[in-house]
Amino acid sequence: MVGLMIGAVILAVLPLLFILLNLVLKGAGSLSLAFFTRMPVPAGETGGGVAHAIVGTLIIVGMASLFGLPLGIGAGVFCAEYPGARLAKLTRFVSDVMNGTPSIVVGVFAWALIVARTKQFSALAGSCALAMLMVPMVMRTTEELIKLVPNSLREAALALGYSRWRTSVTIVLRTALPGIVTGSLLAVARIAGETAPLLFTALGSQFMSLKITEPMAALPLTVFNYAIGPYEEWHRYAWATALVLIMVVLVLSLAARLATRQRFSGNA
């Protein structure tokens, strides 16, 4: 039986190694400075890049974090500071539902809310969809980390005459901060790779665009469009773009995990 289980472990780890290996083998060859700095060229020519998608991902994910992080952290702090409140119970329940909502459904929602009303595909709508995916993740980590802060710290601050909000901000939040940063980074890493909610909100584009009220390219969308395209050259771009995307995602999630690990070993 143990042999079977070791077999299961090997089968489980194999895809990761296989995917990473393929990404490097098929993608690294097309990576060059030009790939990061240039725009796409028409099919048939060589030497294009994905600068537009890198900039697009930065803008879309940046804006999503701007909306999603404060909302998620605020809601998490509320649920931790007033755990018995009726609103806290409701918010916790709804955020669980939200966490399980398929990202494509959130995309349809952002389309109906923004794109259908403004009659214009826009990066802003994409950011809103991604922000909505972030909120439940960030909220949960924030709440759990604040609960880990020892009550004695809070009591000490209150006994010294600190008001409740100053205790919360300067003592409790300050103590839980590294963990909240980790949770936020993980959430950013996850939404950076999301494609489905962007399909009919940010839409994608072949040009560099800095206007958030217009369609904008993003790395995952570029991977998708190149992958299902008919040209050999596009498939190579798809692999190279995927390699860039996965480096972004893995660096973010590794950084997040290392940050927590260091904190724990530092305390021990």
Next chain:
Amino acid sequence: MATTILPESRTAEQSLEGSRAGDRLFKGVLVLAALAVPVLMAFLVYELYTGARPAIVRYGLGFIAGSTWDPVAEEFGAFPLIVGTLLSSFLALLIAVPLSLGVAIYLTEFAPRVIRQPIAFVIELLAAIPSVVYGLWGIFVLIPILKAHVFPFLRDTLGFLPFFQGPIYGPSMLAASIILAIMIMPFIMSVSREVLIAVPGSQREAALALGATRWEAVMSAIVPYARSGIIGAIILGLGRALGETMAVTMLIGNRNELSASLFAPGYTMAAVIANEFTEAVGDLHLAALAYVALVLFVLTVLVNAAARLLIWRVSKGGPVGGKGA
């Protein structure tokens, strides 16, 4: 030491008043943030419903049973899509559950301590890979392998079953299920691992003291104790599989026909939304797609609620796995 001069304008009472105002402001901001979550969700349900209304009015619940999907004739029924979604997810579970439970049990009970953390870490990295990258890998690496080796092998050995007959295309229900299995495995593994770790040591010790082997202890004392938590983990994986879009869209072949053969292309609810939403030909087509989204949403809410309930029963309110991903 110089005497500090207290500013006379600020008495103790006034400063208390000030901090009360601060408290009120602080709580107000937090309440707004916490309120935004249910409000957003209510908006989501409302928008999906109003978007789907024309289709709901026209087809009613018959939408779920209808099997024609013809945007030109404005004839819409979601039955093959719903079946495709359920079938691909169940097949994925069939592959992923034994594997992830094997890994979870091995990592909590049998593996040498040094390799427990690294292996769990590597498998959790699998969860961080974006779904579009799985799709890319599926199209260009997995499908060629399946088409050249695995599918012909299955047809030769299990061809007497209706599931493994018929022409082999490549993009197919089975290919999509395999990629889904790879994608949901890390979730099932990490949640069931947490549940297994939470089983009290006394449970294991008692079984061992009665003369059970380590394997018998696992099967008779530990797994039964964690059973509802493990089922919760599996249903959580099911919820993910139901809503998964990109990798499935890229691998399933996107053909709206039911076929007994798993080698044949299929379609799912998420895939039809991804493919047709930007190119919808008319208002009714859009409404039908929104209706599909609504059905998918209701389905995942039900599945997730069942999972949470089971996991909560084990961990008594502690959100095991809630902090995942």
